[in-house]
Amino acid sequence: xxxxxxxxxxxxxxxxxxxxxxxxxxxxxxxxxxxxxxxxxxxxxxxxxxxxxxxxxxxxxxxxxxxxxxxxxxxxxxxxxxxxxxxxxxxxxxxxxxxxxxxxxxxxxxxxxxxxxxxxxxxxxxxxxxxxxxxxxxxxxxxxxxxxxxxxxxxxxxxxxxxxxxxxxxxxxxxxxxxxxxxxxxxxxxxxxxxxxxxxxxxxxxxxxxxxxxxxxxxxxxxxxxxxxxxxxxxxxxxxxxxxxxxxxxxxxxxxxxxxxxxxxxxxxxxxxxxxxxxxxxxxxxxxxxxxxxxxxxxxxxxxxxxxxxxxxxxxxxxxxxxxxxxxxxxxxxxxxxxxxxxxxxxxxxxxxxxxxxxxxxxxxxxxxxxxxxxxxxxxxxxxxxxxxxxxxxxxxxxxxxxxxxxxxxxx
Numbered sequence: 001x002x003x004x005x006x007x008x009x010x011x012x013x014x015x016x017x018x019x020x021x022x023x024x025x026x027x028x029x030x031x032x033x034x035x036x037x038x039x040x041x042x043x044x045x046x047x048x049x050x051x052x053x054x055x056x057x058x059x060x061x062x063x064x065x066x067x068x069x070x071x072x073x074x075x076x077x078x079x080x081x082x083x084x085x086x087x088x089x090x091x092x093x094x095x096x097x098x099x100x101x102x103x104x105x106x107x108x109x110x111x112x113x114x115x116x117x118x119x120x121x122x123x124x125x126x127x128x129x130x131x132x133x134x135x136x137x138x139x140x141x142x143x144x145x146x147x148x149x150x151x152x153x154x155x156x157x158x159x160x161x162x163x164x165x166x167x168x169x170x171x172x173x174x175x176x177x178x179x180x181x182x183x184x185x186x187x188x189x190x191x192x193x194x195x196x197x198x199x200x201x202x203x204x205x206x207x208x209x210x211x212x213x214x215x216x217x218x219x220x221x222x223x224x225x226x227x228x229x230x231x232x233x234x235x236x237x238x239x240x241x242x243x244x245x246x247x248x249x250x251x252x253x254x255x256x257x258x259x260x261x262x263x264x265x266x267x268x269x270x271x272x273x274x275x276x277x278x279x280x281x282x283x284x285x286x287x288x289x290x291x292x293x294x295x296x297x298x299x300x301x302x303x304x305x306x307x308x309x310x311x312x313x314x315x316x317x318x319x320x321x322x323x324x325x326x327x328x329x330x331x332x333x334x335x336x337x338x339x340x341x342x343x344x345x346x347x348x349x350x351x352x353x354x355x356x357x358x359x360x361x362x363x364x365x366x367x368x369x370x371x372x373x374x375x376x377x378x379x380x381x382x383x384x385x386x387x388x389x390x391x392x393x394x395x396x397x398x399x400x401x402x403x404x405x406x407x408x409x410x411x412x
Contacts, residue, residue, distance in 0.1 A: 024151070025086045026159035028097075032064045035084060039091040043143040043152075052307040055139035056285045057132040062304075063096055065281055066133055069274035077101040078133050081163065085155040093152030094143045097160060099169070100129045105269050107136035107349045108175045108195055108366050117170070117375055128164050130174040134269040136197065136349040137304075137311045138364055141177045153181070157188055161369055174367040182365035191368040191376070193383050194390045196397075198352070198359035200330075200345040205338050208331070211358065219356060219402035223331070226357075230327035235293030237328065239336060241305070245283045249290060250275040252297035256316025289332045291317075291324065301328045303336075308343040310336055330357045352397070361397040363390070 029035060037060040044060065045053035053059050065071075072078035078098045085093035103110055106129065114124040130141045144152035164172050174185065186192050205211040212220045231237065240249060254275055258268055278286060287310065291299040299317035303310050315329050333345045347354055355361070368383075370376035 023087070024092075024155040026155055026162075027084050027086070028159070028163055029082050029084060030080055032060060032067055032080070032082065035082070035091070035094070037061070037064075040094055040143075043091060043094045043145045044140075046146055047307065052285075052305065054307045055137075056282075056304045056306050056311070057135050057137055058096060058139055058141075058143060059285075061281045062285070063132070065274055065277040066270075069271045069277050071270045071274050072098065072133050077104065078129075081128070083156050083159045083163065085152050085159065087148075087151075090145075092145045092148040093156045095130055095141060095156045095160060096132060096143075097163075098129045098131065098133065099126050101125050105134040106131065106173075106175060108173070108193065108364075110173065113379060116378075117372075120375075122170065122372060122375065124170050126167075126169055128160060128169050128172045130160065130172065131176065135313070136176060136364075137346055138176045138178060140181065141174050142181055150184075153184060154188070157185075157190075164369070164371065170371055172369040177365050177367055179363070179365055182367060185367035191370070191380055191383055192387070193366045193368060194387050195364045195366070196361045196390055196394055197349060197364050198347055198354035199362040200334055200337070200347070200359045202337055202341070202343050207338060208335055211334065211338065214404060215358065215402045216404050219358075223357060226323040226326050227331055230321070230323035230331075233291065233293065233321035233324055235291055235298065237332065238288075238290045238292060239332065240288045240290060241286060242284045245279065245286065245288055247276075247279055249288055249297070249300075250279055252290070253288065253300050253302060253314075253316070255318060256300050257302075257314050258316070259318065260314065260316040287336060289328045291328060293319070299324055299328060301332070303333060306342075310342050310345045312345065312347045326357060330354065330359065334358065355397060355400070356402055358402055360401055361394045363394060 032040065040060040041048065044058045045055065047054055048059070056062060067073060067080060070076070072080060077100055081097045081099050083095040083097050084091060102125065103114060117124045132139070142153040142156050160172055163169070174181070174190070177185070182192055203214065212223060215223070254272055257270065285305055287303040287305055289301045289303070290297055298319040299321070301315045302313050304313060305311075310333050312329055312333055315325060317324065330347060333347065336342070337345050345359070347359055368379065370379055
């Protein structure tokens with residue numbers, strides 16, 4: 001599939017009327033080399049002019065690191081085909097898109113959709129994925145410049161559908177989009193899917209003990225015990241970010257990541273070169289939690305830092321120690337979020353075991369466009385039932401959460 005300039009699109013006013021004097025030029029590029037970083041980031045993270053990006057994953061530097069390290073691209077099943085929208089030569093919208101030949105590394109699973117469609121004689125792959133590869137974190141997928149949300153989103157979506165139809169792509173999937181984007185997408189006729197993750201929310205806690213005070217006595221006691229057991233592993237737990245992160249840390253973390261990747265996915269998604277680029281370009285966006293024992297790094301977790309959230313991404317170890325995974329991935333993240341006044345911690349995909357550790361079920365969203373009308377109708381019926389089931393499960397799990405339900409319960 002070549003890079004291409006799509007048919008010109010006219011912008012819509014808020015009333016829905018077409019404006020004849022404003023034309024949106026939509027193009028598709030096969031690499032971020034074809035757009036300037038400052039242009040992309042004006043759409044992806046305009047707020048970063050005075051601080052951190054809200055979403056560290058859609059920044060130019062993060063997505064470019066995936067491309068430059070060949071973690072995505074030829075042979076990976078993630079072929080970049082980013083959609084850009086310009087008005088009067090100025091970039092007003094961008095969308096990170098990838099042509100997929102499989103469904104690995106997405107975390108909103110459509111394997112059953114693929115099997116059903118292919119068993120019925122259809123061809124599910126290739127498909128178009130609007131996402132940050134290998135990253136189950138909610139964020140904007142329609143990266144729109146300030147003041148251009150409605151016009152840009154419409155142009156980007158029309159461009160992506162046009163790209164799909166011109167290349168006989170079966171479907172288009174916008175995964176881990178924001179709730180606002182999901183609502184706008186439904187108005188545009190897209191199918192809406194929901195799922196759940198577990199997030200920790202900072203209710204203005206001044207320290208970890210104050211957070212524990214909000215929990216039931218049993219959960220509070222269990223967490224204290226887990227932290228005590230974990231921290232007795234015979235070593236020291238360090239938190240590194242920015243210039244505190246050194247190349248030696250990545251040498252160790254690569255070993256941790258490989259071990260986890262081989263067990264979970266069969267082969268790691270990220271290349272070794274990604275971590276070298278992370279040291280040069282991303283270290284200010286990263287929190288590494290590293291465990292040192294007898295002069296060796298034995299375990300660690302990698303987190304990305306957003307403007308109001310900490311995102312847990314990867315964990316691995318070379319020694320097994322009781323409760324160390326919970327300490328490094330969950331409790332150290334809470335410590336960091338409290339200390340830096342971040343609003344939440346997103347601890348990645350799945351994991352009901354997180355509930356007992358203060359992480360509550362939260363809804364995640366995706367949008368879907370399917371070319372085949374019959375298959376689209378079948379998926380639509382399925383998603384209506386699935387949304388009801390997800391909502392019910394979130395209500396039940398929230399009710400079983402670890403927080404105190406009786407005012408005045410003993411805080412001991």
